[in-house]
Amino acid sequence: GDMRIGGNRMIVGPDGYRVTVDLPEHGIGGELALTSMSRPFVVNNQPVGDGRMCWLFVPKLRVYGWLEVGGRQHRFDGALAYHDHNWGRFFWGGDFGWTWGTMLPSAPEVPWSLVFLQMTDRRRLRNLSQALYVWRHNEPAAIFRHAAVTTTSRGRLGRTADCTLPPAMGLLLDGETPGVPEHIDITASRAGDTVHAQFHPQSYARLAQPSETRLDRSTVLCETSGAARMTGSIGGEDIDFTGTGVFEFLHG
Numbered sequence: 104g105d106m107r108i109g110g111n112r113m114i115v116g117p118d119g120y121r122v123t124v125d126l127p128e129h130g131i132g133g134e135l136a137l138t139s140m141s142r143p144f145v146v147n148n149q150p151v152g153d154g155r156m157c158w159l160f161v162p163k164l165r166v167y168g169w170l171e172v173g174g175r176q177h178r179f180d181g182a183l184a185y186h187d188h189n190w191g192r193f194f195w196g197g198d199f200g201w202t203w204g205t206m207l208p209s210a211p212e213v214p215w216s217l218v219f220l221q222m223t224d225r226r227r228l229r230n231l232s233q234a235l236y237v238w239r240h241n242e243p244a245a246i247f248r249h250a251a252v253t254t255t256s257r258g259r260l261g262r263t264a265d266c267t268l269p270p271a272m273g274l275l276l277d278g279e280t281p282g283v284p285e286h287i288d289i290t291a292s293r294a295g296d297t298v299h300a301q302f303h304p305q306s307y308a309r310l311a312q313p314s315e316t317r318l319d320r321s322t323v324l325c326e327t328s329g330a331a332r333m334t335g336s337i338g339g340e341d342i343d344f345t346g347t348g349v350f351e352f353l354h355g
Contacts, residue, residue: 119164120186133170137184140165141216141241149222149232152197160187162216162238163207183207185216185349195322196314196355198225202254204287204350206300206331213344214240217300217333219289221254225355235291237298237337245337247291247298258285264309264325272311275321283307283325283352298335302348305329314355325352 104115110125119138124131141163148155166184170177185205193199199222206217221233233254235247260283267273289300307327314320331348335341 124170130173131171133168135166135168135170135179137164137166137186139163141238142243144218144236144243149191151191151193151222152199152225154191154193154197156189156191156193158187158189160205160218160236161185162205162218162236163241181211183211187218194315195312196225196316196320198355199223199231199353200225200227200355201353202350203353204302204348206302206333206346206348208344208346210344210346213346215244215333215342215344217298219300219350235289235298235300239337239340245291245293245296245298247293247296251293252289252291254290255288256284256286259283260285260304260307260327262306265306267309267311269311272309272321275313276309276311276323283327287350296335296337298333298337298342300333301331302350303330304350320355323354325354327352 106113110123112123114121119136122135122137124133126132139161141161143159143161145157145159147157149157162185164184164186166179166182168179185207201223202221204219208215216238218236222231223229224231233249233252235252236243237245267276283304287302291298304327307325310324310326311321314322327350329348330345332345334343
């Protein structure tokens with residue numbers, strides 16, 4: 104696959120992705136090559152509201168290249184990265200919401216990575232599906248589903264969004280977005296394997312668009328990043344690492 108938008112480009116190859124970023128009006132540019140280190144995972148036909156959605160994620164990739172933002176250049180030489188993509192037939196603003204997150208270790212030699220999924224109704228009153236995927240090196244080490252996963256959150260992130268995109272949607276949204284917690288705890292246990300993950304959001308951006316089902320609503324994706332820690336034991340092997348988490352909260 105090869106996609107171009109202006110001077111920006113993304114190429115999907117047999118072993119990863121190449122990304123060109125060219126946004127001179129915003130002082131942003133870069134060239135990145137991402138190579139998969141782990142086996143991808145695909146889920147098909149997950150119910151979302153009145154529609155269906157599929158997704159693919161790659162838990163761990165290596166990234167090489169550079170990115171320049173505001174006159175400051177950042178170089179990447181084997182740093183860890185994550186990728187996911189979803190597609191399907193559904194209406195934004197339908198009766199669904201989700202929390203999606205990933206955690207990667209700060210130390211590249213740590214073999215573990217984690218992906219978390221929770222599907223809810225739009226008001227987040229009913230938990231429809233949840234799963235915790237744990238990878239060791241390039242293969243899945245354990246998959247916990249439904250009742251094997253317990254999630255709790257507390258507080259509310261005490262800051263406004265770093266940005267709202269597109270900016271015009273900021274006129275329709277208030278200064279706060281519900282559902283960006285101050286802290287998330289995820290615990291999973293099954294057949295002697297146990298995992299405990301903690302995520303502390305530190306910043307977030309809002310991606311907003313009008314609802315496709317109601318004229319008086321908007322659909323908001325909150326993309327958060329922050330500090331993460333994972334502990335536990337799988338197959339008799341202990342897990343204990345700190346790193347970075349990226350979590351996405353969908354509010355319809």
